[in-house]
Amino acid sequence: xxxxxxxxxxxxxxPFPIHFMKWRFAFAVGNSARFSSMIGSYQNNDGVIRRIMKxxxxxxxxxxxxxxxxxSNHVMSTLQEMGYKVIPINPGLAKQxxxxxxxxxxxxxxxxxxxxxTPSIDMVDIFRRSQDAGQIVDEAIKIGAKSVWLQVGVVDExxxxxxxxxxxxxxxxxxxxIEGPRLGISGPDAK
Numbered sequence: 001x002x003x004x005x006x007x008x009x010x011x012x013x014x015p016f017p018i019h020f021m022k023w024r025f026a027f028a029v030g031n032s033a034r035f036s037s038m039i040g041s042y043q044n045n046d047g048v049i050r051r052i053m054k055x056x057x058x059x060x061x062x063x064x065x066x067x068x069x070x071x072s073n074h075v076m077s078t079l080q081e082m083g084y085k086v087i088p089i090n091p092g093l094a095k096q097x098x099x100x101x102x103x104x105x106x107x108x109x110x111x112x113x114x115x116x117x118t119p120s121i122d123m124v125d126i127f128r129r130s131q132d133a134g135q136i137v138d139e140a141i142k143i144g145a146k147s148v149w150l151q152v153g154v155v156d157e158x159x160x161x162x163x164x165x166x167x168x169x170x171x172x173x174x175x176x177x178i179e180g181p182r183l184g185i186s187g188p189d190a191k
Contacts (some may be wrong), residue, residue, distance in 0.1 A: 002086065011044060011165045016098075021032075022158075023039075023181065024112065029031045031034070032103055033087075041157065042155065042157050042160060042172055043173055044171050044172065044173075045111075046183060048169045048170075048171065048187065049171055049174070049183060050183050051169060052123060052146075052147045052149065052169050052171065052177060053180050053183070053185045053187075053188070054072055054144070054148075054185060054188060055189065056084060056123045056146070056147065056188055057085060057119070057122055057124040057188055057191060058084070058086075058087065058118070058119045058121055058123075059084050059085070059086045059087070059122065059123045059124070059125050060086075060089055060112055060121045060123070060125070060140075060145070061075070061076050061079075061086050061087065061088050061089060061107075061111065061125045061127065062089040062124060062125065062126050062127060062128060062136050063089070063090065063126065063127030063128045064076055064088030064105060064127070065089045065090070065127075066088055066093060066098065066100060067186045071091050071127065071151070071175075072127040072151075073100075073101075073177065073178055074149075075125070075127075075176070076088060076100065076101055077101050078177055079176065079177075080102075080186035081178070082186060083187035083188055084187065084188055085103075085107060086101070086103065086117045086120065086125075086143065087103055087104075087112055087118055087121070088100045088101070088103055088104075088105045088106070089105070089106050089107070089108060089109060089112065090105050090107075091107045091108065093105040094106055094107035094111070094131055098104070101131040102174075104117070106118075108137070108139070109124065109140060109142075109143050109145075110139065110140040110142070110143060112143070113143035115142070120144065121140075121143060121144075121145045121146075121162065122142040122145065122146045122147065123145065123146065123147045123148070123149055123162070123175050124137075124138065124139075124147070124148045124149065125149045125151065125176070126148065126149065126150045126154055127150060127151050127154075128154065128155070130150075130153070130154050130155050130156050130159070131156075133150050133154050133155075133156040133159055134156045134158065134159035136148075137150075137156065137159035137160070137162060137163050137170075138159070138162065140163070140168065141162065141163060141168060143182045144166060146168060146169065147163075147168050147169035147171070147174065148160075148163050148168055148169075148170050148171075149171045149174070149176065150170075150171065150172040150173065151173075151174070151175055152173055152174060152175050153171060153173060155172045155173050157172075160172060161179070
């Protein structure tokens with residue numbers, strides 16, 4: 001039961017590093033529900049995923065990369081193709097005044113939130129190690145984001161609890177490029 005959308009097919013055709021390819025294989029063989037929805041005692045909720053993906057307009061992508069072989073690079077460009085505004089966050093690239101997929105790269109969530117050039121952030125998409133995710137979730141809470149999305153392999157249950165307590169929706173160990181097509185979502189609802 002694989003999604004047939006062009007987004008999913010594009011995801012399977014793009015080159016990725018070996019660790020990401022293992023993840024794609026795990027999904028492709030039909031383990032998506034177990035692989036992307038359960039970690040420890042935390043379980044993602046399809047209703048929450050649907051709400052995030054349909055109501056989000058602006059995404060801050062923490063851990064953005066200029067390297068086209070990195071998953072964050074591919075996810076950013078595909079989310080843009082789906083109709084989301086994606087603001088890349090990477091301190092090293094920000095110091096170089098980089099532009100990534102047509103968007104200015106920012107140093108931190110706080111620098112995006114304090115900029116008059118950017119809209120408010122609806123979702124923070126986290127491409128960082130699990131041990132770094134908690135700090136980013138706390139920053140997302142501080143800037144008033146509506147949700148946090150921890151990418152495949154990124155789990156911090158305590159940070160998820162803090163996000164929920166602060167009123168943010170939370171998804172862990174999942175990718176919107178997989179979850180969207182699985183739920184029949186091709187992009188945000190029109191504003």
